[in-house]
Amino acid sequence: MHLNFKDIYYLLDFYAYYSRIKKDCTLANEIWCLKAIFAIEKYYVEAFYKLKRDNFYGAWCTFGHVETIYKNLFKHYNSTLDEFKINSIYEYTKQFQKIFPYTLFSSVELKIDKFKCNICGKERISYKRVCNHKIGELYCGKLCAQIPEGITVINDSLVENPMDKCTVPFINGIDTYDYGKIKTLISALDSPFDDWNFEITETSKTHSEFKHISGDDSCPCGSGKIYSECCLNKDEIIIKHLEFYVNKPIEEIEKYNHYYINKKM
Incomplete structure (x- = not known):
């Protein structure tokens, strides 16, 4: 029986729901890892075929998704076994990124009034932890992260290593880069x-x-x-x-x- 990515995600969503009903946090965390693994594979393949269609900027952003998901997954993934070849996909992603012509990126400086924990909803100040949840850890199938509130843009500048790699500057909206x-x-x-x-x-x-x-x-x-x-x-x-x-x-x-x-x- 052949399953495509959509079928796989459907099955994983079902088991994620099942794990929550049963309050089986170990299973929920394993399902989260599997969903991240298949997302990495899916985005990597999509990026490759975007390159084949000369959609270079689109491929660049999709490789960025691979990188972000891999970094969130890494500490929860048995990289020694690497049965899903995720480490190899990440290394090829980094190689592809190195030969893109992008060197500078737009970056905004933000003023954020407060943060909230996405697990318990408690307020955090300047990334100080006031609850027992640690950023980047899994809690019953959910990755702990900070939710910013009260965002104000202070400044805009060009940087070499942005948090968001999709912020490639295009002069007058025209792509003039050499690919x-x-x-x-x-x-x-x-x-x-x-x-x-x-x-x-x-x-x-x-x-x-x-x-x-x-x-x-x-x-x-x-x-x-x-x-x-x-x-x-x-x-x-x-x-x-x-x-x-x-x-x-x-x-x-x-x-x-x-x-x-x-x-x-």
Whole structure:
């Protein structure tokens, strides 16, 4: 019998309800972990096929969901056995994220009047614990978290490591990022679970090789900065080269690429 993700979630919701009726908190916590595991697998597969459809920003946000759920699950998951390959999915998620062109993100500074525990509803001040529930722990199938109340936006800035990775800035709402590296990789992958890796090497170039580039043009090093504010006054230009390694015969890659383009998935 073949079950899809929807069927699996339906069964897990049923057993979660059953565990609450029976007041079996051990079972409820196990069901929560299983739901998190299948959510990670589901989002990872979705992100992969979003890349196949050139929905790069959508894939980026979905990989972010994988990362968030994994971090919530990790302390409750037997990572030694890893029978569901969740650790591998997380590692591939981090690898995908590294080759996206996003480097800066919008982040807001917030003033929050108070927090409440989502388990007991008691008020907490500045993350001080006034109840017996600990953030990140499971309580009868529910993950303890802080609920903010009275939120005011104070400031907006650009940061490199935001809490919300979906806050990618787009100039005038237009996506002008270069997804060439992602496109090269995803064209070589057949399945979300193909084995792949990458290596970054550096090559030194002289300024004479870029005489046709003005100081106001983008720097040849690929930093995204203009030439005059980046490498123009340096002795040499360091060019980074990204090389992918896919554990699959090249014939299969070419055959799949042809199929993929024709089907327009």
